[in-house]
Amino acid sequence: MAEKGRAAVLVADRKFEIREFPTPEVDPEGILVSVTGGGVCGSDLHIWRGEINMHNFILGHELVGRVHSLGKNVSTDYLQKPLKEGDRVIFSYWTPCHRCYQCIRGEYTDCLYNFQGFKSIEEYPYCHGGFADYYYLQPGTFVFKVESDLSDEVLTSVNCAAGTVMEGIERSNIQGGDAVVFQGAGGLGMYGMTYARERGAGVIIAIDGQQPRLDLALQCGADYAININEFPNPEDRVAKVKELVGGGRTGADTVVEVVGYPGVVPEGLDMLRPGGKYIEIGCIWPNAMATIDMEKVLHGIRHIVPVSFYRPQLLPTAIEMLERTKDKYPLTKLMSHTFSLEDINKAFETSEWSGQDRKTAVTRAVIKP
Numbered sequence: 586m587a588e589k590g591r592a593a594v595l596v597a598d599r600k601f602e603i604r605e606f607p608t609p610e611v612d613p614e615g616i617l618v619s620v621t622g623g624g625v626c627g628s629d630l631h632i633w634r635g636e637i638n639m640h641n642f643i644l645g646h647e648l649v650g651r652v653h654s655l656g657k658n659v660s661t662d663y664l665q666k667p668l669k670e671g672d673r674v675i676f677s678y679w680t681p682c683h684r685c686y687q688c689i690r691g692e693y694t695d696c697l698y699n700f701q702g703f704k705s706i707e708e709y710p711y712c713h714g715g716f717a718d719y720y721y722l723q724p725g726t727f728v729f730k731v732e733s734d735l736s737d738e739v740l741t742s743v744n745c746a747a748g749t750v751m752e753g754i755e756r757s758n759i760q761g762g763d764a765v766v767f768q769g770a771g772g773l774g775m776y777g778m779t780y781a782r783e784r785g786a787g788v789i790i791a792i793d794g795q796q797p798r799l800d801l802a803l804q805c806g807a808d809y810a811i812n813i814n815e816f817p818n819p820e821d822r823v824a825k826v827k828e829l830v831g832g833g834r835t836g837a838d839t840v841v842e843v844v845g846y847p848g849v850v851p852e853g854l855d856m857l858r859p860g861g862k863y864i865e866i867g868c869i870w871p872n873a874m875a876t877i878d879m880e881k882v883l884h885g886i887r888h889i890v891p892v893s894f895y896r897p898q899l900l901p902t903a904i905e906m907l908e909r910t911k912d913k914y915p916l917t918k919l920m921s922h923t924f925s926l927e928d929i930n931k932a933f934e935t936s937e938w939s940g941q942d943r944k945t946a947v948t949r950a951v952i953k954p
């Protein structure tokens with residue numbers, strides 16, 4: 586435990602402090618990662634605002650890094666590729682217990698203990714968050730060697746934004762030509778649109794309140810963009826979606842909620858055709874209340890599908906997609922701003938979108954320790 590690393594601790598709402606922590610002894614099956622980039626995710630913003638109380642935590646869960654030290658029993662990644670110190674890796678930011686009813690069924694996303702890595706700074710091994718020099722991969726964390734030369738900026742969002750929204754698209758089971766609506770054109774929305782496009786979707790519609798994001802969405806797979814400032818009434822947004830989906834549909838086949846605001850759920854359900862799927866991803870904090878007419882859900886045959894976490898194979902799938910489509914979509918532009926660890930407070934203030942109308946889109950800020 587000779588070494589020490591810096592980490593940004595959330596000490597109060599909207600306030601980080603940089604502190605030093607000893608690096609942990611690495612378990613025989615664990616890996617200590619040297620962080621090379623951590624993205625500011627919408628979830629981090631919810632916590633930073635105080636919507637989820639996590640004072641004295643090191644935030645940051647979407648990140649990429651290099652192997653700093655390997656546990657003595659670890660010699661490969663989860664695809665049997667040899668691992669050594671210095672290798673660049675991506676990994677799930679959650680760790681299933683591998684010892685519960687859900688896990689033995691292979692339903693890792695539903696493991697009750699997935700959040701065991703989210704601990705306060707008082708708890709060993711301290712390196713629980715990505716806005717830090719080091720991040721600890723507990724035994725059982727899915728880890729994959731990165732052989733691509735994609736930049737760290739591109740890779741930071743793979744283990745949260747990309748993986749999660751790709752899981753949503755998988756669970757929607759979209760068919761070739763399907764009409765898909767994204768409520769929200771931030772990082773998740775952008776990755777979702779490109780994945781839906783690559784997965785064979787037909788009409789893709791992006792809804793957001795920031796025009797620069799919508800402009801980027803149109804380059805990331807979306808066919809149409811609806812700016813809520815031009816369509817302030819939910820009824821008008823629903824009507825516009827129904828007009829755009831085409832193909833004899835009365836609504837979208839899939840609507841993906843990636844705004845993180847429960848107020849959009851009723852209109853999202855109204856945008857669906859009978860039998861359509863509503864993929865719920867964004868409302869991650871407690872008491873995210875929405876008033877839903879369940880009769881409309883029942884007789885409208887709307888399927889509400891929750892998505893938290895992702896099947897681990899989507900991580901290498903995401904890298905493959907990013908590599909293959911790097912000249913097709915400007916996904917490399919998603920990481921729009923870079924900050925040092927010392928400037929983390931500024932990074933969050935710059936990323937805050939709630940209640941703001943921006944001229945330049947901050948789709949994702951990345952912290953480079």
Ligand SMILES: [Zn+2]
Pocket residue numbers: 626627628629646647745746
């Ligand atoms: Zn996230």
Ligand SMILES: [Zn+2]
Pocket residue numbers: 681682683684685686687688696697698
């Ligand atoms: Zn489990």
